[in-house]
Amino acid sequence: MFKNIVLWTILLFSQFLLAEESPKSVLPLHLEQGWKFCPVQNYQPNVDVDVLDCQPITLPAGWESVYPGYDGYALIYTQFTLPKSVEKEPLGIYISKIRDADKTYINNQLIGETGEFPPEFDKAVLYSRLYAIPKETLKFGQENTIHFWIYNDARPGGLTQSVPVIDTHHQLLDNFYTNNYRALAFILVLAIFGLLHFVYYLFNRLSSENLYYSLFLFVWSVYLYTYSDLAIASDLPMSLLFRTNVALFFAIFSLLPLFIFKFFQQPLPLFLKLLIGLSAALIPICFLLPEDRLLYYPLEVIEVLTLPALIPIYWLLIKVVKAKMAYARLMTLVLVLYTTLGSVDIFLDFVQSEALNRVFLYGPWALLVLSFVLTLIVAHKNLVYYRDATWDRLTATLRFNEFSDRLEQELLRADRANKPMVIIMIDLDNFKYINDHYGHMQGDKVLQLVSQSLRGQLRHFDLLGRYGGDEFCVAATLEHEQEIKGFVNRLHKNINQQTFKKKGQIEHIEATFGATIRKANETISAKSLIEKADTLLIKAKASDKGTVMW
Missing domain, CATH: 3.30.70.270 (Reverse transcriptase/Diguanylate cyclase domain)
Incomplete structure (x- = not known):
């Protein structure tokens, strides 16, 4: 009896030890501790960090949390240890967005880079990083040092959304593709809805609301593409993608009120006409400004004007509901949902809050609801038009x-x-x-x-x-x-x-x-x-x- 108890104890203890050493027990490894931020004058990959003025920093956060108002080069680093039990696993590291361009080193070996440092600065502010870690760069069972060399020219810099994660490369790829499949699904669904409303317009040229809404959805589709990691595969310069992203934001801002007022067959107020004109005029300017960082000035102007722009839109919705116009209540409900979530996206982008970071936009979810409801409304209107044109x-x-x-x-x-x-x-x-x-x-x-x-x-x-x-x-x-x-x-x-x-x-x-x-x-x-x-x-x-x- 005693012998059996001893054998079972040894067996359970050995399984416990194996579990402790299994890759699943140590991965994914979230690099949360020991980060330091070092402002530097220029890119020096072999610099001795001991001679730099480095300060502790808690990630995720913009480096302005320890060095207010700083733009330029910086080195962010920490140390981590991987057990020998993961030595045979192909590993990688994932970072959800770095502002702006980066070169990432482990144990002084470059494992990946996104964007370009000056003088040919290529702004990679919109995109995540997924780098494979070559086995020969790692020291298993010992301390490893990871360095992020980053250049940022405006707004919070550094690792602002989440801490880096080390995991098996195939698991990181699965997560990466899952996020991008979701973005692709949004893009395709919005594009299909846009095409459908454009076809409606072609069959009824008087329904200009269908034209505006189809353009609105097409612009949103391209906007999401430039915002997602899918755009990295295009091999287009990232600064061009960034400029296009901002220009598309201005187009979205312009098209939404045009659609709403056309849908209810109401004239645009002068204030909205001026705002739409300003926003539309800023679209070509996005590609003419000499530096990427200058785009934030007109962007912030439009973001600030979002709230006053909503006032005449909401006033219109109140009027059409009171007048009991066709589809007024349903359209008001989904438009309030969309404008609310869209305003949240704009607010978060404007304040760059580290406490309210999110991986994806909220607006597209409401946009899907709006598109579905509007498509049903248009289909019903077309059915009514057909019935009235066919039957007495x-x-x-x-x-x-x-x-x-x-x-x-x-x-x-x-x-x-x-x-x-x-x-x-x-x-x-x-x-x-x-x-x-x-x-x-x-x-x-x-x-x-x-x-x-x-x-x-x-x-x-x-x-x-x-x-x-x-x-x-x-x-x-x-x-x-x-x-x-x-x-x-x-x-x-x-x-x-x-x-x-x-x-x-x-x-x-x-x-x-x-x-x-x-x-x-x-x-x-x-x-x-x-x-x-x-x-x-x-x-x-x-x-x-x-x-x-x-």
Whole structure:
């Protein structure tokens, strides 16, 4: 018994020791302790740090936390130890953004660099770093020193978002790609929404809100691309990407109010016109300024003006909600969400708060919601436009133009079936009397009653349209002329049997028909058939009201 206890104790202890030495127990290694910041006059990779004026610094933080107002070169370093248990693992180091350009050394060996130091300064402020660590640079079981040589020309410099992390290279790659896949997903979804709204605009050139919103989404897509690590693979100069990023911010600032005011068909206030003009004018200036750091001045001006720019936008939203305009409440909800989160992004960029650091923007999340909602709204508006252009709302019958277009197709179908077709023009007798004596609302009810009566006698593929006023038109393909005559007489009789009660009196509805038969494969257009039936209707109204004239 005692022997078994001893054996189990040894076994458990050995597993504990193995667990202590496993790579999973020591990785990832977050380099949080022992950091020092050293301002230097120029880049000196072999400098002895003991001769530098170095001060302790707690990361993540801009180096202004220990040296206020400092711009230029700096060396940030610390020491770390890796156990021999990870010696066989391919390792790497990840840093979530360094401001601005860097050269990273471990044990005095360069393992990676992003951007360029002066005189050919290439500003790499927007991007993360992922460097593989060659095995020969590391001392396992001993102290290693990591040096970040950094050049920053404006705003907080250094490692401002997170501490460096050492982990297996494949794990860091997985995390790196996951972040970039998310950015790519945002970019693609926004671009697809943008393309969809541009197509809407092409089909309806009067809907300029669709044009502005499609441009807004396209600009956002490119903005996210320049902001994400995906842009590094483009091999474009990072300073150019930075300038493009700022220019796109100005474009986003300009397009949003244009879209909102166009959506609600309201004129832009003068104040917003001036702000949009200023922001648009700054776009080319982004590429003309001699130094990258100068871009922060116009950028901060626009960031400061964001709040006053929101005032007329929110005032508009209050007005349209009070006026109960179509889609006002829903649009207001998502626009407030977007402008709030977008303002948070702008605020965090303006104050450069170390306590509120984040890896990704908040605005795109609300932008996805806005895009989804707006796409549904536009789809609904297009459905309403189509329905109004196709159907008469009062009687639920085809509008005359749609009736004519469909009649052309129905003629072809009748020819293929080798069957005759009848076209009927219908006019309600004494309809003016009904409107004058019982009111137009009662007249509308009579029109609805007649259309329901006609639909009840027609097949689903027969055509029923409203010619205008109190006139209707019908087209139907039947087997032969005798069946057609019975069909027309049945429609006529059915309408004449309709009554309504008003002011204690029962009134009868009567109608006059003009009907013409088109034989199979007869050469005559839809327009000519309608004109022929209409001529017969006019003759019947003049000489024999309340009958069917052939």
